[in-house]
Amino acid sequence: MESMLTITDVSRRSGVASSALRFYEERGLIASERAGSGHRRYPRSVLRRIAFIVFAQRIGLTLEEIGAELAKLPADRVPSRRDWSRLSGRWTKRIDQRIAELQRLRSGLTECIGCGCLSIDRCSLANPADMAGRKGPGPRYWLG
Amino acid sequence: MESMLTITDVSRRSGVASSALRFYEERGLIASERAGSGHRRYPRSVLRRIAFIVFAQRIGLTLEEIGAELAKLPADRVPSRRDWSRLSGRWTKRIDQRIAELQRLRSGLTECIGCGCLSIDRCSLANPADMAGRKGPGPRYWLG
């Protein structure tokens, strides 16, 4: 059975633009075979891989990190449910850390800014030591 | 008393690089007076303003949004504690939304990827409708 998908098929089913799919391929996150014409053909299993990529992005991983995770999947066969859940298991901790950070910020909102200390020097929430200027150039994201 | 601060003073006390301080000024987030030499001089109150900016960034606001918030402060006097807490009050909701999103993702991690459905089409967490391709060009951040 000829069940390979075109790039438009994959784009429509995954919600990810074709340009992004080519970009992911360039970065080694997904792979494709080629039809005689040179057009990309994808196996159905790529959809799960893409879902995983999107999911991981929402959690906050960079494409580079996602690539590193995907590299741990078996190369010789279509990954099983166990394979996938082994990967995602590590993220739980990461999510928990982000949640904790946000909760810390949330309480700081009322306790620190709303409080009377008003001292940037003494306030642990707006403290040089734990925030700015760490990532070098480029945008600094919401979490150091 | 001559208690104005130089840009290096402010940078050291806030942990924000001087280049960033100039950038914030260009964007209208902070202001400075000038010494006869043309060098910037800041009142002490700028430190609280900068703390607020950094805090807001960690919560996930863009500089543009932060600018809009800061514009709501009184222009004719140094903002009071009430002024500040009025601003930050609105953020609580926002933080809660992010926390909820992360918790949703966290449970999806075990329930969806770890589960047997394995169908990208049926999985509400990796669903085209609520995720990709919304922000136009540029990076897509961890939250739609």
Added chain:
DNA sequence: CTACAAGTTCAAGTTAACTTGAAGTCAAGC
């Protein structure tokens, strides 16, 4: 057979939030 849609590559553009570099000014110490 001819449109026209869909696919290809490759280079360059986009956004946010800054940083870096070049070229010049100004004040203080020796």
Added chain:
DNA sequence: GCTTGACTTCAAGTTAACTTGAACTTGTAG
């Protein structure tokens, strides 16, 4: 008088994750 250091402006570079455009080739419907 001169060097050093802090400061200035302005233009261009950086990073991530893509998108857009140009220039071409292929596949398909009529």
